[in-house]
Each structure stands twice: as structure tokens, then as C-alpha cells.
Amino acid sequence: MNVRLQLFTFALGLLLALPLAYSHAFPLSGGETVLPPGTELNEDALARPREVFRSEVLGGRKSYLVNLGDVAFNSPSILGGAARQAAMSCGTCHVNGASNPRLFIPGMSTRPGNFDTTSLSFNPKAFNSLLDPVRIPSLRGARYLAPYGHDGRFASLRDFVRNVIVNEFAGPEPAPAILDALVAYIQDIDFLPNPRLGPGGLLAASYASDAELRGEVLFFKPFRRQPTLSCATCHVPTGAFVDHLQHNVGTGGLIKTPTLLNANFNGPYFHDGRYDSYDQVVEHFDGQFDLGLSATDKQDLVAYLTAVGDGERPYERDGVALRMKEISDFASVLELAIPGRDAAVVSLVVTTVDAELRELAERFPDHRNATVADGQQERRAARMALKELVLMFRQIELAASAGRLDQATAELRKITELTFIPVPALLKKAEPWSLFNAGVHDAHYGALRQMLQSAAKSPH
């Protein structure tokens, strides 16, 4: 049973990993970029972390606040300085509320997946003359993971989010309603379900292998030199595998206990992202606390951590359906913002959706793109539909700002009808010739990379 399950898990993991193989690094290059040449934001990835919302898991729907928070989270306009100029948003680092293990910004990252939040480039006021990047954490389950920040310096998620916006990314003081919304959104991002864990955070025996079960025993076993401690002392299985405290584990000061839930997808590990694998993490603790683990013990602990850190369908294939769902969710904010005469929120939504729609339109290559030959009519129709939507959203902003709420509402109604079936149907028809198709994607980015490679060593 266990062997079959392991084989199934392996096959499933392989299947889920396949889309990742399609995605290639696409670093920025050239001399005119806001971010340094060599920057990798991983925006061309075809596999995106799956986002699970607590409100939907429980059978409800995302609230206005959650959707507004999602909009703000994905809007560069709430940030300032270089981040805003480079069109970065919170979602650039926390893709779909998870992490971004491939993000790398030269001079601010020491490895993919970490980032110096006190660099000169993003806010001179926060610059501390140190290259001290921290791992980009996943926000899944953040509601259960206080305090906030890698060292737990903020008790309140709201304070932490404000600090990120204002101090780390030089943004303007956010409106209280926007902060509330951001907190509501982050708190609604749930952990991916993990059927391998049962009540109390114990392994579900029917799913667990012998190695995993042995690893679980070791996890609870007191350290031989500090018998009041075990792994489970800090990573409390009944409590999201955290203890809400900071500890010195030999990595340079007091660091907050990170959760182990869904951690398979949260690498690199430790606060600065110094380790790539659980093997290295276990090795670190064995050395630091003189645990005296045998080679088998270490393997068993890694097996246990892998079981605890698992999650169902961690990635989703990027595509028309996913994008249109996101746009509809964002647009739903307007249903209350327009009658509420909230011009600032209307503007934020329109600006954000506008950028998303334009970005989506670019996924359907135009006639100048020689990397895709077929589907010209379909791509053209898709692009046109998306461009027209952009203009309709802009009309909503113009009407709402002039106080013509009826017209703004009527325009939104048309958009809602169009985005329900007609536009997704057009996009779906063109999808085989879009950048959502792995072959087209690779040909397009291959051509782009070929161009950029010649600039990599350019004297300009």
C-alpha cells in the first residue's frame, strides 16, 4: 500500500513538476532598465503557485475586502521608487501569495529566492549599508503565523504590511481601507491541503511510509544535550508547526520559527535562504545541537519533513481560465466601489485590471512576432477583445470620477457579460497560438533570449 502510494505520489509530483520544465529564466537585460541587468523576476513562468482561499474552502466566496486586497497586492501603484517604476508589486515576490524562488536582483540578492529589503535602490531612507537579503516567504497560512517578519519584529500583520509598503518599498502612506483590505487578503490565503497530515499534526498512518513514521518519532525525541528541547518544541505540530517565538539556531541571531506546512514549496530555507534542501537543514541542526543523528536518522527526518511539507496541487498551469478568473475577481470590487462613490478604489481597480489585461493581450503575439505563424485571425480577435475591455474599464474610471454612476454601472454590466463567456471563449480559441502554449512560449522566449544574450556582454 505504502509503496503504491509512494509510486503514485512520485508520479503525481513528476506530473506537477512538468510545467516547471517549460519555464525558463528570462532575465532583464540592456542598459535602460530600472532594475539592474540580469534581474530575474520569473514572470514568464508557465506554472504558477496555486492560491487557496479560506473563504472559498469553507464554501463561501471571497469578500469585497479580500478582492480589493488582492487588487492592491498586485498593483505597483501602492509602492514607490524603483519598485513602482519597474512595475513590481507585492505579487512580484509573492506570486499568488506564495514565494518566488527564482527571483534574483543583482546587488540585492545573493541567490535566487532572497532579496535585501533595506537596499539603497528601493528606499534610500531604509538603506543600512549591508547586503543582508532575506528569503521571500510564502504567505500561505499567514493568519496563523504571527509575529511577522523573519525575526518576528512585528506583532501585527497590519503594521508589518505598512512597513513593507512605506519603508521597504518607498510607497506612499496607504489609506487605512487599503491596509485593511491587504490584511484581509493575506489572511484569506490558506495552506494547501495536505491529506498526509491528520488531527494534531500527526502523520496520517494510512498514508505514511516507515521512514516517515520513524522520522516523526525523531521529530519528537528530546535533544541529547538539551533534553527539554526537540524539533517539535518549536515546530508545534498541533499549531501549524510554529511556536510564535524567535530562537537562536546558529544562523545569526533570533529568528522566528517558520512553519513546516507546505514547506516543500517554500525553498530556499532559513531566513536568508542559505539552504536548498531539507538534507542541508537537517545537517545544520544535527551539527548545531549535536543531535548525534545517524545517516538513516537524517534520511528519516527528511522523509518526515517532506510528508509534513507537502500540499495538494501546488502549481497551476497559467492560462486563459486562470487569468480571466483573476480579472473577474478584481472587477467584482467595482460592484461596491461604484455605488459607494469610492473614486480612489475605482481608479486602483481600473489601473490594475488595465495592466493585467494589457499584459494578457501581449500573450497573444501580433503579426510582427515571427516565432508563431498560425492562428493569426484568432490571436488578432483575442487581442482586440482585450484591448476593448481595457478601454471599457477606462470609461468606468472616467464616468465614476465625473460622478456619472449610472453610466459607470452600465459599463461594468457590459464588462461582466463579456467576461463571463464571449471574451474567454475568444481567448480560449486563440490559446493554442499564445504564450500559454509551451511550444510558442519557448519559441518566443528563445528568440528574446537570443537577442538579449548578445547584449549581456555589450559595452553599452
Place this chain on the structure above:
Amino acid sequence: MDMCSYLAGGVFGIRAPRWRFDYVVRKARGARRSVPWRPAFLCLIAATIWVPNAGASALDVAAQSYRRYLIEDIGRALTSARTLRERIEARNLDGARTAWIEARTGWERSEVFTSGFVPDLDQKIDAWPNARHGFHGIEAALFGANPTDAIEETREKTDALIAHLADLHAQLHDIALTPQRLLNGIARLAFEMGGSKADGGESRLSGTSLNDLQSNADGIELAYRIVFSATVEVAAPQLADAARTAVQRLKAVVQISALRNLDAGALRAHSEELVAILQVAAPEIGLDKPTLEEVAAQ
């Protein structure tokens, strides 16, 4: 909604409601101004607009007058491409780079025309992303890592570019310049400019993406002024003010020292505002709303 009309163009087949027009008029700088007196030329245009079936011919005349500017701009691109070829032959790298940049200027000013009227040549001349042929193929070689070796590579690519530009230049004398398609071209280019980001842009290897944007804005201003401005002025003067203001805003937002200083949000807003105005203006001058993609010959 009928999907055929949806696909056939326009804003999903939805006519611009009056309120949009009102809005645009109110947005015009200086609010409602009286129609300024213009020379007899404007009277003539006014007469043709208000005589049934004559409005289109006034625009047709204006569209014809745009031809010489197009011929000049593409001619300039062609001349610079030939200079580029000579400098490649002379192994003058700096001179070749300068000639490439000069050739781009004429080309980018003509984008109002090129993508809609001659899409096949547009792809051959300005394919993107592309390191093999056309402007960007030559750019990759001239501004890339091994420009000295690349001099050799660019010879053939430049010959092809010259041939395509010469082909286009020859076609310009006879090609039918319909006002509708020119309006489509202006709207499309204005919309596309709004998608620009401060991330390096299309001509990132040469560092001239900002030049491209500035030339695009110049091209939009030129085509609007030569072909549509006078007619809109007579048919809907307040709208003409709004359009002029929107064009100037679009030009102003790209008048910056470096692409990294681009206010992408403002550019996007101005670009969409101009397209919205053109969509409202089109029926006022007897045209259909401009489409944002060329659907079929019109």
C-alpha cells in the same frame, strides 16, 4: 450580443453613448470655447462635411496630403539604411550604429501606417523579438557583444532591410490611403504606446526605446494634424481641442531624458484617453470607430 459584429470590430459593436462625448468635451482644456475663425480652407471643409457624401472626400483629400510625409519618412529610413550599409562596408562601427538609429526614426514615425497597411513588410522589417533579420536583427549584431565580428553578419541583413524599405517606398506612391485605416492606425499606435514600460523596451540593445516612443508620438501627431485635425475642428470643435490636448499630453509624457524615468501609468492613461476621444470623434466625421487591430481591408 451577435458574435459576428463583435469580431468585426468596434467596441464590441457598442456605439459610443453621448455621455462619453460630453465628458471628453468637458475635459478639454479651457472648457467650451467658441469655434475659432479659420481661413477659407476650413469653410471649404465645413461645406464638404455638411454636404451629403462629401465629408469623406474632404478626409480623402487630407489623407492624400499625408502621403508625402510618409514618403519622406520612409525615404529617410531608406537613405539611412543605405548609409548604414556603406558604413558597414567601411567597417565604421560607430557610424553604422548612428545610421541604424537614424533609420529607426523615420520608420517609427510611420508606424501609424505600417502595421495596418503593409503587415507583411512590417514583419520583415521590424520583427520582434528577432535577432536574425530586420531592424532588430541588425541591432543585435551592431550593439551586441561582438560588434566587430557582427559587422560581417549585418551585411546580408542590411541588404534585405534596404530591399524591403525600397519595396515599401515604391508602394507608397500608389497605395490607397483611406482615412478609416489611418484613424485605425493612430488609435492602435496610441494604444500600444500605452503598454510601454520602463523596463528596456523594444530597442533595448541599442538603448533607443525612448527614441522609438518619441518618434511614435511624433508620427501620431503628424497623421492626426494632417489628416483629421481640420475636419474634427469643424465637425466638433470642443472634441478637436480635447484631441489636440490628448496628443500633446502623449508627446509630453515621453519627453524625458531616459526610459527609466518613464511614468508608465500616466502614459497609459493618456494613451487610452486619446483612443477614447478618437472613438467618439470618428462618427462625428463620418467614420466608424477605429479598431484596435486591423481586421480586414477597409
